[in-house]
Amino acid sequence: MKGSRALLKMLEDRGVGTIFGYPGGTVIPIYNEMLDSSIRHVLVRHEQCAAHMADGYSRASGKTGVCLATSGPGTTNLVTGVGTAFADSVPMMVLTGQVATGNLGMGAFQEVDAFSLMMPVTKYNYRVLDLDLLPGVISEGWKVTRLGRPGPVHVDLPVDAMNSQIDESLLTRTREPRPVQIDTSGIPTAIRWIKEAKRPIILAGGGIIGSDSSEDMVRLAERIGAGVLTPLMGMGSIPYDHPLAMGALGMHGRRSALSAMKEADLIIAAGTKFSDRTYSPHTRPGNGSRVIHIDLDSTEFNKHGLTSVNIKADVGDVLRTFLCNLEGFTPDPAWMMRLNSFKSKCCCDFDYDGVPIKPQKVMHEINKLIDDDTIVTTDVGQNQMWAMHCLNIKRPRQMISSGGFGTMGFGLPSAIGAKAACPDKKVLTVTGDGGLLMVVQELATAIQEDLPVTICLMNNGWLGMVRQWQKLFWSKRYSATKLYDSNPDFVKLAEAFGANGIRIERSSEIGDALKRSMNSGETCLIDIHIDPEEDVLPMLPPDPAIPMVKGRCPY
Incomplete structure (x- = not known):
């Protein structure tokens, strides 16, 4: 079987129904086979947008998105979109054409070192110099997109490999990625801290949505009486009208979320990374606060300067463990009333009339x-x-x-x-x-x-x-x-x-x-x-010495 057909066959077998891409010289063999494939190809008008479309596809469906571009400028155009997905932990398989293996390093037409170029913005990179290795690459790479913290995986495909023949019996060959090491040793301490807390909150990030753990997170919030604060990436993890939903936290977030953050004595940070747009001197709680940080990526730990216990594991697994160990827990009614007061005060009417439009x-x-x-x-x-x-x-x-x-x-x-x-x-x-x-x-x-x-x-x-x-x-x-x-x-x-x-x-x-x-x-x-003079306020300035800019906010 031809390499280009083998590639598409392996993607079909993994349930890929759509590829977003733009053709060029080194990927013509793949596009030729696309005519006989069950995979739908969406022709973009710029390769960056192929990556953004694969990203949107993945975020909306929960599936791994796939994008495809030719070598050289096609590949460089992809980078911004791939970097976007990498920053937000979106599973994606990025396929790029490459010049023939004999021309690598020779400055051939539309040659670029895609392997090095993609390294900072992907979880893993492959260059398929031997077509017989392609099944293992696709097998392992497909799993890596979702293993641990999700993200893009890049596969560079020299055109001569795509034009070569592969024994069809090799297509079922698999290769397993290295398992993610987890560390749940902090769970007993975390459960004790939850039981000791009087003013708990949950900082629910994109990891809650990516791990399909929203229902477990809401159940935990209800059980322990925790206000739920959502950075931008966590929006939708709890319904906006839930009594415990405090709204978005951040530079342009809700005052209700800021108030809950400032008064919290325990922050359960679930699948979030304490980015500078969410966590700053303006949002930092008192020094007596503790942090339980749950994430599959240990590089996100200890960015907040507070006493913490870190749990490197799937956020859903940890939340369910918490729930099992907190049966019969009674939340502090005073904190529940306090959260309700925050939420009731942060309830603006955005139905502004007049010209220019607000x-x-x-x-x-x-x-x-x-x-x-x-x-x-x-x-x-x-x-x-x-x-x-x-x-x-x-x-x-x-x-x-x-x-x-x-x-x-x-x-x-x-x-x-x-x-x-x-x-x-x-x-x-x-x-x-x-x-x-x-x-x-x-x-x-x-x-x-x-x-x-x-x-x-x-x-x-x-x-x-x-x-x-x-x-x-x-x-x-x-x-x-x-x-x-x-x-x-x-x-x-x-x-x-x-x-x-x-x-x-x-x-x-x-x-x-x-x-x-x-x-x-x-x-x-x-x-x-709309009115160009209407600023997004309230705003927490980047300089901690400058107070909040409130604008219309009556809170």
Whole structure:
């Protein structure tokens, strides 16, 4: 069997139904076999977006996403998207073409050292110089994407290997990755600390969603009376309207979450990494606080400077162990009342009318339409923080966003990937004019591949988040952030790609436009002109010497 056919056969056998990619010289053998494969190929318009679509596909479905690009610039274009998935622990198999083995290191056309290039942004790298090793590579690499802390695995495929023949009997050959070493020795101490705590909270990160442990986490919170704080990546791990849900914690998070964090005497950090956007001198609790940190990646431990016990294990397994050892536990009613007071005070009405349109009003209208069959993706910047702060997310995998890497341009392609994974769900992306212009060509992908999404464009004519920092911390010296005098007519641009376009300049028009678009079954861009002076507040400044910028927040 030809190597290119063998590759696709092994992916088919592992349940791969979709590959996001862009063809080129060294992957033509693979694309030739794709015509006879059961795998659907989604043709992107830029390789970075192939990775973002595979990422969105994975986050929406829980499956391993697959992307494919040719050698040289095709591979370098993938790197940003692969890095995005790596930062957020998303399982992905990244396939790249490579020049023939005899030309490696010779400066051949479109040659790049993909192996070294991908090393910082993947869990593991393979270069298949001997085709007979390909079955073991796919077998092991596929498992590595989900083993321990999930993430991307890269396989570099020289074109001569793909054109060579392999004995079909070798395709079932397997290779096992090295098992992840776990350390649960801290569990007895952790259980004792939980029993001693008077003011526990759970910091529920993306690891809760990635391990499908949301139900166990909520059960633990209910049993011990812990408020649940969600960094960006943990949104949806607990329904927003649950009495113990304190909301998002971070630079642009909820005051209820901040209050609970500051008063906690025990933090159960589950699948989260204490990033600088979540944990800072502004959010640090008192020195008497303890941390129980559960994670499969020990490099995330001890970043907080508090007394801690670390448990290196699957977060779901540990939560279930806690539950078994806390039967009959009675929460402290005083802390439950305190949490309720935080939540009741942090209950803003975002239904602002008037012109120019306030971004909170857009989120208010989106909230009316979010149901169990809705997925929301975001871009990066102010639009992302408005979504994190304001949207009512009820279930895991309902909100998809670039966290650790903060990749502008993520919104639209991740939405297309989510739609490919969940074709029966309505998919909406919240984006800004800066981020959308980085990837707007993917409207062609959405149209050609019949993957309809709604694009909620928060158009303020600026690179809004950078402008906000320049406004608040750099004496309003606005450098290289103005877009309004050169932005295209986004409605005409959408129509040029074959999508629908709607321009919104009055708040009364937002709800109907969103509803019509999301129910239309067609790709639609809603160009909403919002107030550029409305900052994402409250905000915890990066300098701990500067107090919180409250803005409209009445808390």
